[in-house]
Amino acid sequence: MSIKELLAHGSNYTTTSGRRIDYIVIHYTGNDGDTAEGNCKYFSSAGRNASAHYFVDERETWRSVRDKDKAWHCGGKTYYHAKCRNTNALGIELCSRKDKSGAYYFKPETIARAVALTRAKMAEYGIPPEHVVRHYDVTHKMCPAPFVQDAAAWQAFKNALTAREDSDAMTTYKTIADAPDWAQATLKKLMDKKALKGDGNGNINVSEDFCRTMVVLDRLSVF
Template identity: 50%
Template sequence: MEVHFRQAHRGNYRPAMRGQGQIAYLVIHSTAGGGENAESEAVRLAREVASVSVHYLVDERAVWQAVRESDIAWHCGTRRVYFHPYCRNENSLGIALCSRLRDGRYSIPEETVARAAALVRRLMARYAIPADNVLRHYDVTHKTCPTPFVESAAAWQAFQSRLRADEPAPVSCL
């Protein structure tokens, strides 16, 4: 899997020197507000100070990395109210799936879901992260993100089953 890199603006993450043993969670997000393209989102994070970021952006054609894995992306922080006892920005990687907004509803194309599952499985193997430590942003902060996986428990369960299976099953995020 080819991963393109475009460094996020320094105002969107914290430089660190995290090692392999310090990353224990993968947090899944979806883009909102027109973030349908991974490259354009990576360019935006490089250009603007948004005070937020993710490590990876995934769409149906490509994977873009915006923050090095050793650095801390600002993707699942809160104002001191967490709903997960351990997952924080400091011990996780953030992966955003580019979503589509049509008729007031967000969806994630099947190709994006498949590409994201392949990336997540690769990261799980690299960091020895069990499937139970792959979380939705919602699981950490109760923010409705990734919207399609929060609104449809079946879609989230299907995505998780891809992480546990040798041959991923199709996932529909309508």
């Protein structure tokens, strides 16, 4: 996984000499059409008084705070989770979009990137799926709104974290016709919605893992 880096200003997080990471907290940026890089640039300035470890959009993943340091992403005056805190959690922010009604949503590619990043961090730190939580679960803040307002969308995200991995996981399909039958209708839907653009010549180059994640989300009517 390619992760770019632009670190937050030192006034926006706490440098630590080492900490135990037991949780991953999922957030949304609460903006319309922002980017992972743009968020990193914002937090690279002093005085933001908040931070997250990673930002994900439909094209890229960026690191803003190193894992070993404490980002300020899920603190609050009142806690509804017994153990998850800034001190023992990674914060992952998904860049958001707004539909015509003003409701926030995530592009499918953004969700797929967030799933891949979360799975990688779960494996790296031995984090079980039940320790992947929403900001809402920690402080009851309405974050990430698309996963708080739609329980099925959140469950689909959680299901994708434990989806079966096998030797086909890294298989790449050049076109929709190359993909398995069970994935073709979903891929066509993504193309029709312009959420999956490819190279403009009919080539989409998507992985088996991406297909599995998108089919799960499609079956739960997330898009």
